[in-house]
Amino acid sequence: MKNIGIIYGGYSSEIVVSKKSADGIKSFLDSSRYNIIPVLITEDKWVAEHDNREFDIDKNDFSFRDDNKKYTFDCLYITIHGTPGENGLLQGYLKMLGIPHSTCDVLPSSLTFNKFTCNTYLKGFGVSVADSILIRKGREFNPADIQEKLGIPCFVKPNAGGSSFGISKVKTPEELLPAIEKAFEECEEVLVEELMEGTEVTCGIYKTQSREVVLPLTEVISKNEFFDFEAKYNADKAIEITPARISEELTTKIQKITSLIYDILNCKGIVRVDFIITEKQIFLIEVNTTPGMTATSFIPQQVEAMGMTMQEVMTEVIEDAINRGNK
Secondary structure, three states: OEEEEEEEEOOOOOHHHHHHHHHHHHHHOOOOOEEEEEEEEOOOOEEEEEOOEEEEOEOOOOEEEEOOEEEOOOEEEEOOOOOOOOOOHHHHHHHHHOOOEOOOOHHHHHHHHOHHHHHHHHHOOOOOEOOEEEEEOOOOOOHHHHHHHHOOOEEEEEOOOOOOOOOEEEOOHHHHHHHHHHHHOOOOEEEEEEOOOOEEEEEEEEEOOOOEEEEEEEEEEEOOOOOOHHHHHOHHHEEEEOOOOOOHHHHHHHHHHHHHHHHHOOOOOOEEEEEEEOOOOEEEEEEEOOOOOOOOOHHHHHHHHOOOOHHHHHHHHHHHHHHHOOO
C-alpha cells in the first residue's frame, strides 16, 4: 500500500484547528488503499505517529525508521493552517526532496497567505476586492487617515493568518488602535479593510489533470458580529446553508470567478474561496489553500451536496498529486 502522510501542527495559533483537520482527513481517506501516517510538525519536533508511537522524521529525506524498517512517503497531505504549511515554506522543502504533496506549490501558497498582496494581485485581473490599508509593525501610521479612507466600521486583521485569530470589527474610532495591537500579536503586518455588508458565501474547488470540480456554494450567517473563530468552530454561533440561497445565475457567476482565481494563481489540490455579495458587486474576501477539513467543515458539506463522498474526492486529489509527481 502507498504511504500517505497527513502533516499537521505548525508554528502558529492555528495548531488546534490543524489537529481537528488532520483527524477529519484521516477519517476521509481510504484505509484499505492507503497506509495513513499522521506527521506532527511543531517548533519543537517533527514526528511520525505510527503504531501509537512517535518516531523522529529524518529531515534529509522526510523518512522515519520503525524498528529498523525505513518508511518513506508516496504523498503528503498538508493540513497545517498557518506557517510553515500554508505559506509555501513546507512546499518548497518538499519540492526540493521530490515528494508529491496535496496543496498548491510555493508561489500560490506564499501569495495567498499574504492577504494584501493576493488581493492586490487579483484586482489586476478584474476581481473586486475591498479597499484596504497595510500597516507594518514599527512603521508610523495615522489612525485619522485610516478612518478617512476606509470609514468606520471597518475590519482589522492579521495580514497573514487564518481561522479568524486576531480579527476585530471596529465600530468606533476608539476601538481602532486596540484592534491593530491585537492583530499585531498574530502577525508583523496588519490589514485594515473597509466593511462590506451583504451575503457571505464560500466555494470549494479542485482541479486534476483530467477534470475540474467546482463545488456548490455555502451561505454563512454568523450569530456573532462577524464570522469569527467562535462562529467558525461553534455550531451554535453560525448557520451554514449548502447550497446557498441565491439564484442559479449568481451561483454560476461566483463559481466561474472561483475557477478563474484558481487558474490565475495556478493552484493545486482543494482550495476554498470566500466572497461577500453586496447589492452591487461580488467581493473577494480571501483564498484558502489549506481549508479546514473536519467532518463539519465547508468542503465536506459541499461535497455531500454535490452527491459525492469525501473518500472519493480525497482519493482523486491524492492520486492526481502522485501522478503529477512534483512537477
